[in-house]
Each structure stands twice: as structure tokens, then as C-alpha cells.
Amino acid sequence: MKKTAMLIGLAAVLGFSSNAQAIDWNWKGDIRYRYQSQLKADQDDVDDHSKDRHRIRVRFGVSPWINEELSAGLQLSSGGTDPVSRNETLGDNFAADGIVLNQAYIDYHPMFLDGDVNFILGKREAKSTLTVIDDLVWDGDVTLEGITVQYGKDAKGKEKSGLCAIAGYYLVDEANWDGEYKGTSPYLLAAQLSYKGTVSDLGYQVGASYYNYVNLGHADDKSAYYDAYSEEMDYDIVELFGNVSGKVSSLPWKLYGQFAQNFADTDEHTYLDDDASTAYLVGLKLGKAKKPGQMEASVEYFNLGASSVNPYLTDSDRGDLTAQEVVGGDEKWLTNVEGFKVGAKYQLIQNMQLGMTYFNTGYADAPEGTDSDWRGHMLQADAVVKF
Template sequence: MLIATAVTVALLQLPAGAFAASADDLGQIREQLQTLMQRVDRLEQENTELKSENQTLKAQDDYLKAETKGLRKDTATLQSDAGKVKGADWAGRISAKGDLRYRYEWIEDPTRKGVVAGLQGFNDEQQTRQRIRARLGFDARVTDSLLVGLQVATGGEDPRSSNQTLGGVNSRKAIGFDLAYFDWKFADWGNLLGGKMKYPFVRPGQSLFYDNDVNPEGLAMQFSRGMFFGSAFGFLIEERNNAARSSSSSSGTPPVTITSLTNCIADAGRTCSKDIYTLGAQFGIRMPVGASTLVAGVGYSDLRNGQGQRPFFNANANGNTLTGPFSGLAHDFNIIEGFAEFNSQIGALPLQVWANYAQNQDPDDLNTAWAAGVLFGKASNYHTWEAGVLYEVLGKDALFAQVVDSDFGDGTTDTQGWVLRAGYAPWKNVSLNATYFLNQRFVDVPVNAVFGTKTDYDRLQIDFNLKF
């Protein structure tokens, strides 16, 4: 079509009588036609190249669309995987643990009968009961150096027992926070703890100076450097405020009222506005003795603002001397404590021998406590066993009785006697344990005129323990 058009245009441009033109004119026409033909060839060639490039671009466009779709899919997959990794990282920072204990307990205590006008009461001196203890805890690692610990347990509010006695017409059993603390490792040699925590200081062997269920509340710092270790702590015993102020007063001066006198005595110049707390520290050493290890340490604790007051759970002094029947503590508690623990092996079985001593610096009498014991074997892994014995003497005012073991001598001071232990693990994390308390209560101060001093107290516990 281009050639025909070119020829037509060329012919139209010819002058009249062109068909009779000379040979030169025909030659010019041929040159013009040849030039036009060359231009047409170039246009066809360019058109072909453009078509090829267009097809290439279309193929690239299709490829890019496919790649974009694939990238979107891969991005969605990566986002999902990232979420899974984040979730796995969160889960990996939390560890759970727990235990369940079923206990049969038998107690014989002559003072349970009571005395009314010199006559025996109605209570039986023997008691049998079945109890459970359940605990579930979580450790969450917030950062590489900061950990948070939480644990709930049966037992309700009792600070020295997480046991619940079965019965009560199938009543529901109380559960409360047993642990709630943070543990910050601020240096390779030290930790700072705060909240409701386990004892931050070392206790030797099976010493009963402190009840295993008591979890103190406050702040503590621990350090360990080579063979040396230690701690410093401040535990809040009771928060005090002698006045409850109401913001509803229109006079601008809130009224002042005494809120509670259960544990608060305002006498001898004392008030109920001072918090009661314990300050203390411990320092010790772990040193090798051949293939064995010797651990020894000393400590000091001071109960502040407690003398003359009643910082008691359930208004029970647990044996400490009072200034009167419904009065406060007769003595302060400035306690020096020392201990030693020797760990070795006889064949494949572990052997532990330990001793513990404490003295309250405030009273002049009935102010010392000591204990010593031995434990052979360890009921922990499959088909392992243990056996142990200890003897303890606990003076009436040697220790602050709110924290002493609640089973030995029924959880009171002015007590002495033996504790026999045995245990067997049929499987890992499962154990059977038996503990027998053969004690004497009211060793130095009689409970009353009828029973006098050194009243027998026996207690048998058979436990089935499960850990997970």
C-alpha cells in the first residue's frame, strides 16, 4: 500500500505530457521510487523490532506479576513464621513446675484435752487427719538478667502451712499466692530480690529453726564470689498505722480513729504507728575437703519495733514470753546464728552431717537454740532411698516464734526432742516419706498447774509426693 501510494503521488506530480517525457525524467522517477522503497524497508524493519520488543516487555510484565504474587505469598508466610517464632520465644521464656502431696497424720498431745476448773475437757489427746498440699509455680525470664517468679498454693493465709485438711463436707480448699518476686542478676556475683520470696539465706541440712513453708516478704541481696557467699535482707513483718483517716470530713481535718487493737498495743510510750520488720545479714564459705564439701556461715537478724507489740498470726505468740496474758512480746530478738554442713559420699550414697546454733542477745535466760543431724542417701531418682535423724533444743525466747517449724513441738518454742526421717523413691519425681516427731513441750515453763513441764508430744506423718 505504501508503494502504490508513492507511485500514485509521483505520477500526480508529473507535469502534463509526462508520459512523453525524456529518458532523464524516467531515471529521476526510478531514483525516487528506489528511495521510497528503502524507507519502506526501514519502516518494516523498525516495525518488526518494535513488535519483538513489545512481546519481550509483555513477557517481562507477566514475569514481574508472577514474581510479585510469589513475593506477597512469601511475605505472608514469613510474617506467619515470624509470629510463630515470637510466640515460641515467649513460651521459651516461661517454665512451669509444681507438686502434690497427700499426707496421713497422727498426733498425740495430752494438752489437747485442756483444763477447765482442774477437770479434763472434752477433746481427745489423739488426732488423725488426712491432708493435701498442691503448689503450681511459673518462672518467667523477662530479660537475660531479670526473672519473675510466681507460685500459688493451697493453705489460705497461714504463713507456716500450705496444707489443707480433707473434710468439711467436701468444702472447697483455699488457694493463695505463695510466691511473687523478681530476681535481678545485676552482676556476675550478685542478685537483687524483691517481693514474696524463698529464704534468701543458706539453711543447713534439715534444721527446723525456720519453717519450710514460710516465704518472707521484702527485699534481699545475695552475693557469691569464689568460695564466699552471703546475703543482706529486710523483711516486713507487719505494716502499722494507728489512725484511719477519712477524706469525707467537711472541716478539712480528717477524723482519727484506732482501727485495730488485735496486734497493736499502745503502752509504755510505744505507739502502733511503727512498722515491724526484720533486718539481717549472713556471710559464709564453701570449701572443698578432699572429695567432700564443707559449708559454714554466721548470721545476724534484728526484729525492729516488735518488743511490747503483738506481731502474731491469729494472735498466737507460739511460745514466746509475753509481758502479760494479752500483752506484747517481753523481749526483743537480736539473734546471732552459726551453722556448719559437711557433704560427702559413702560409696555411691550421699552423706550429710550438719549443726545449727542460735542465741537471742536480749533476754538473759531461755535464749538459745541448737540442732544437729545426719542424713544418709537421697530419695530422688528411681529406686533411691534416704534415712535421717536430728535432735533440736529450742529455748522459749531463742527465736521469733512466728517463723519456727510448725510441726516440731506443735510449732511452739520451749520445745526439745528427736525427729526421725525415712524416704523411698519408686520412680523419679515420686517418693514416699515418713517423719516421726518425738518431742517434749513446755521444757522450762509449764503450760499450767496440771500438766507441768516436759509434756510429751508425738507426731507421725506419712507422705506421698508427686513432682512435675
């Protein structure tokens, strides 16, 4: 009895209470091992024609439900400072790999608004912050930084049925410094409206987004962004998106699509091209690999004009096959690309999934002096464990 009283007293001194004990911590993580083989040239006389890599991605975090009005999130991950990749490539003489802060946010959902509105402060993954159908605008690893107001999403970032409205203010970079600040810091304004519902046996979701990048020419270190952020570039993007889903017999299916156009002024920003300002993606998914023994397959076609979306934040896998390899361009220019992606997943056992993805890509508009028929090929084989 004395030992119990002493432990209770010690807990009180250290600041623990029954309230703290009641927090639902919600620990979550995943580990992915990937073998990636990338064809660098479609030429029979090239000896070293493939770039093969073994890579890992690790994410581990907690999203505590503190009380009915307050939750938060913290996640650590592998990878460096690249905003579109949390992969760590193996093969550095067994050196230790780094861990970075991937997410850190506060979510306040006041009860005077019935808990239906989330005020989010900090750094959170794009797909939980915004309504994201696929990776035309946002790579799956992007974590936005700033302030978000959500209506129609739960605290875990999942859309509820009905109306969803989101507004956000996100910091892109600090203002350029050369003895004094040169202009206002670059930032992104985002707004979305979408609706999720059902008709008969079909589920559907439709929506629109507006992304306005402001003051990109004031970025502190333009060289880090390969001229994607400069006085000559701007992104004033309208996105339309949607999906429809159902079942054929017991087989789930989903048809989805995105369309985006950059309406920035090409007269004012000379790196932009009106004829290359649109991007679109359409895809079909069959099955759902959720329980052991289940499979799913998907196919999608994409086409991204060079001036359509932010080339530093769209999906990194498909763009890596073109400009970087053919004309020696900057590897972060992930637009001016078209092609298709085919994937399959198999739920091997509970919490473990195997997957295979194939990319076939080319130029949306081949630069002068390059082969317009050139195609890039990449194969990814994944083993993923979630816990």
C-alpha cells in the first residue's frame, strides 16, 4: 500500500494525471523495401543501360487524441530534405542513415462548431491536409507547412460524406537575403470545394481546387529549385478532380481523374508557355488488397505540360525518366512528361503487402534536338509492412 501511494505521489510530482493516462496515442508506422530498375536508354549498343537501386522508406509517428477538441501529430521518417521522396538508397558502405521530422501539427476542432471544423497548424502530409485524388499536383510524400482550415474531414484527414471545404496558407521559402530582405517571403494560397456521395450502388466524389503561388521570385535560394522558383515562373493553378466507384459482382472498382491548368500570365513570366499549361491524369483500379490473399490492379495515363503544375512537387517517379536522362537537364523538372503507369498489389499476410509498378514515359513535347520517340522505363518491386 505504501509503495502504491509513493508511486502515485511520484506521478503527481512529475506532472502525470488521470487526464494524461486517458490520451489515445494512436501509434502508427510503416517500412517499405524497394528494388527499382530504371532503363536509361533505348539503345542496343549501350552497355550500362540500367540504373538499379535498393531503397528503404521508414515512417513512424503518433497522432494523440488529447481531448474532444484537441489532437496532434508527430512523425519521423527516413530520407533527407527532398520534399518528394522519403526513400533512402542503400549502398553507402553500411553507413548509418538519417531520420528527419516529416510531420508535426496541432489540430483544434472546437465544440462550439460541433467538432466539424479543424484548425490545423504546422506540417502535415498533403493527402490529409487537402483533398487529393492522385499525384498529378502533389507527390505522395509532400508535407505542407502552414495553416489549414477544414470542414468535412475528420481528425485523421479522411473525407466524410457530403460537402468538404478547405482553405490553406503555406510557407514556401524565406525571402531572399542580401544584406536585407528582398521582397515578401513566397507562400501558397489553397482553396478547395468537393462533395462525396452515393447514387444507387455507385459512390462518387467531385471537386475543384485553386492554388496560387505568390512571390516565387523572392525565394531565398533559387538554385535549390532549379529555376522553378524565379521571377520568370509562376503557378496559378485550377484543378478539377473526381472519381466514381462500385462493384462488379464482388469485385470493387474505381475510375478516377484529375485535370489542372496554370493560368499565370505568360507575358509577365517568360519561362511559361500557354501551349504547355495543362495536365491531366485518368486511372482505373480493380480489386482491393486489404485481407490476406486479396489482390488489386491499377492502370493510369498522365500528360503534364512543361508549364502546367509545380515541377518541384508533382510525382517524382514519372518525371525522373525524361529530362534528367536524355538532355542532362535538372532532375527536379518533373513536368513535360506523358505516359502510363501499371501496378499490382497482393496482401501476403496481415500487415504485409507486396507490390509491383511499371512506368512507361516520354516527353509531352520533346525539346529541340532530342528524339521525340524516346521512352523511359522503370520497374519498382515493393514489400511493405504496416504496424
